[in-house]
Amino acid sequence: MGMSLVCMFLGPILMYVSFSNQEKTLYIPLLILSLLICVLAIYLAFIGLKTIMDSMFYKASN
Template sequence: MSTNKELLSKSIKYLAWALPLLFIGPSLIYNAFINKQNVWHYLVLGIGITVCIGAVYLMFLGLKTMMRSLFND
């Protein structure tokens, strides 16, 4: 039972893209709630929520791909 190195590298790339999004998303949401007097409040909030959802999706995809590479479906 060997590890599929191509799939493992692909999963690490997914997780590497998810890592900065995990920090950017909540900071955008926090910034949107702090600047409620600004007209761009809802746009920044929507972008922050979208970035957080993207981070969770990329983490799920990366872990799923990693499990597939380790345990060879």
């Protein structure tokens, strides 16, 4: 969940930086990187929430 939180802030910040510098040569790679970080944040959040929910509601079978 901590890495998801970092990615939730880092992705949009990088996206803002890339959109504000569209005339630079690193516009496209930075935009792709920021989109990947945003997708990674969503993935890590789902994995973290699934882990928390499984630990709370897991029923051990005998």
